[in-house]
Amino acid sequence: MIPASFDYIAAKSLDEAISLLATHKDDAKILAGGHSLLPAMKLRLMQPKVLIDLGRIKELSYIKEEAGQLRIGAMTTHFQVETSDLLRRVCPLLPETATQLGDMQVRNKGTIGGSVAHSDPAADWPAAILALDAEIVATSARGDRVIKATSFFVEMLTTALEPGEILREIRIPGGKGKSGQAYVKVRHPASGFAVVGVAVNLAADGGKCQSAGVGITGVSPKAYRAANVESGLKGNALDAKTLSAAAAHAADGVDINSDLYASAEYRKQLATVYTRRALEIAASRLK
Ligand SMILES: Cc1cc2nc3c(=O)[nH]c(=O)nc-3n(C[C@H](O)[C@H](O)[C@H](O)COP(=O)(O)OP(=O)(O)OC[C@H]3O[C@@H](n4cnc5c(N)ncnc54)[C@H](O)[C@@H]3O)c2cc1C
Numbered sequence: 430m431i432p433a434s435f436d437y438i439a440a441k442s443l444d445e446a447i448s449l450l451a452t453h454k455d456d457a458k459i460l461a462g463g464h465s466l467l468p469a470m471k472l473r474l475m476q477p478k479v480l481i482d483l484g485r486i487k488e489l490s491y492i493k494e495e496a497g498q499l500r501i502g503a504m505t506t507h508f509q510v511e512t513s514d515l516l517r518r519v520c521p522l523l524p525e526t527a528t529q530l531g532d533m534q535v536r537n538k539g540t541i542g543g544s545v546a547h548s549d550p551a552a553d554w555p556a557a558i559l560a561l562d563a564e565i566v567a568t569s570a571r572g573d574r575v576i577k578a579t580s581f582f583v584e585m586l587t588t589a590l591e592p593g594e595i596l597r598e599i600r601i602p603g604g605k606g607k608s609g610q611a612y613v614k615v616r617h618p619a620s621g622f623a624v625v626g627v628a629v630n631l632a633a634d635g636g637k638c639q640s641a642g643v644g645i646t647g648v649s650p651k652a653y654r655a656a657n658v659e660s661g662l663k664g665n666a667l668d669a670k671t672l673s674a675a676a677a678h679a680a681d682g683v684d685i686n687s688d689l690y691a692s693a694e695y696r697k698q699l700a701t702v703y704t705r706r707a708l709e710i711a712a713s714r715l716k
Contacts, residue, residue, distance in 0.1 A: 432470035439482045443489060443568070443597065446481050450593055451570045453479045459595060460484070461504060461543030464535055489542070489597065492516060499601040503542025507531070510541060520601060522610035522628060526557040529614050531621050545581070546596045548588045548651065550686065551622035555582055555652030557612060558599065559644030560628035565589075566598040573597070585650040608632045611710035613703050615647075617690060623647035624691050625699040627679070629711040631667065638662045643708075648700045649683040657681040658704060667712040676705035 437460075440446035450457055458477035460466060461484070469475040483489055489504035492513050499520055501510070510516060511527035530536060530553045544554045545565065555578075558565075563578045567590055574594070581589045590596060614626040623646050630642035641662040646652040661675030679700040685693040 430471045432467070433473060433476040435470075435477055436479045437482065438479065439485050441485060443483075443486055443595070446483055446486065446595060447568065447570055447593075449479075449481045450595065453481070454592065457481050459546070461546075462506065462539035464531075464539040465543065465547045465549065483595075494519070494603075497603045499603070501541055501599045501601070503546075503596045503598060504540050505542070507536035507539050507541065507544075508533075511536060519604070520561070520610070522557050522561065522612055522630060523601075525610070526553050526612040526628060529553060529612065529616070529626075535621075541599060542596045545599065546588060546590060548582050548586055549622070550585050550650050550652070551617070551620075551624070551626075551647045552652070553612070553614065553623055553626050553646060556623070556626045556628040556644035556646040559652055559654045560610075560630040560642035561601045561644075562630075562642055563602075564600040565596060566600065567591070567594040568597040569593040569595065575600075579654060582651040582653075587651075604630075604632060607634065607715045609711040609713070609715035611707045611714065613707045613710065615699055615703060625696060625703050627700070627703045627707040629704075629707040631662070631708075631711045631715060633667060633715050636666055638665055638667050643679075643704065645679060645700060645704070648680055648685055648696055650686065653683055655679050655681070655704065658708075662708070667708075667715070669709070672708040672712060673705050676701055676708055679704035 456478040460480045460482040489502045491502040567574045609631045612628045615624040626646040628644040632639045641659040643655040643658045657678035680697045687693040
């Protein structure tokens with residue numbers, strides 16, 4: 430459990446981090462909270478020659494409203510999301526997700542940008558980011574690039590980030606009309622990661638569902654938007670029958686993970702049941 434030797438550089442600014450990454454290329458890895466990277470290095474699953482630490486770059490840690498969007502800096506910790514008054518008021522799905530993530534140590538040190546960039550198939554944030562139809566801002570020596578969350582998670586531990594790019598910000602569109610949100614999760618008893626995690630973001634008008642975002646994690650090699658659940662809700666009254674019928678499509682069209690803890694069949698059943706529960710909670714919160 431001892432990592433291979435590496436050099437460590439604490440970048441003082443985002444520009445310096447971008448320049449260091451351009452210099453060291455594939456030899457380098459960005460270090461955020463270290464809660465996924467350091468265990469992987471100790472297991473020698475990753476052996477970067479250089480770590481570029483973003484931990485001292487204050488400009489990457491913020492939660493604010495700007496241009497009709499919520500904007501969250503990559504180095505914002507899970508705890509900062511959990512305790513943000515702004516988010517509790519305008520986007521409670523994010524604090525609700527944070528409260529269910531890992532334990533206090535993980536939430537104090539781990540970052541939303543690090544988790545999204547890591548794209549662990551059982552991580553919580555990707556479900557919420559997808560349900561909220563977020564955008565991810567990647568920055569490099571070539572400038573900024575905005576990537577839709579639906580295109581960002583490519584496969585297990587692989588994202589649309591290109592060599593030299595740093596995840597800088599997550600942007601969430603402002604809601605319109607009545608909205609109701611919820612995150613529910615089956616925690617793995619040992620790791621706390623999601624065996625199944627379902628994030629829901631509903632908007633309704635005149636008693637009917639105007640838009641639905643349903644993000645699911647833990648079920649397949651990458652988090653996904655449950656398109657058939659969403660289409661089963663849009664335009665319909667959000668009654669118990671509609672929610673249950675839509676939830677039955679939670680695992681449509683995805684490769685379902687199977688491991689010692691949960692077979693594919695069991696995970697599919699959990700996905701259906703927890704999607705229904707998340708929809709019921711979100712619908713009950715419509716305001
Ligand atoms: C005991 C334990 C329990 C946990 N439980 C959960 C859980 O229940 N749910 C959950 O979702 N997670 C859980 N985690 C993971 C935790 O949330 C991590 O914080 C997160 O996955 C990674 O964030 P980090 O800031 O620590 O990133 P790091 O570990 O520093 O980095 C992770 C990867 O992303 C890259 N990276 C980091 N930041 C950037 C950036 N801005 N731009 C580009 N690349 C970047 C790194 O190079 C590295 O490859 C747990 C971790 C531990 C140790």
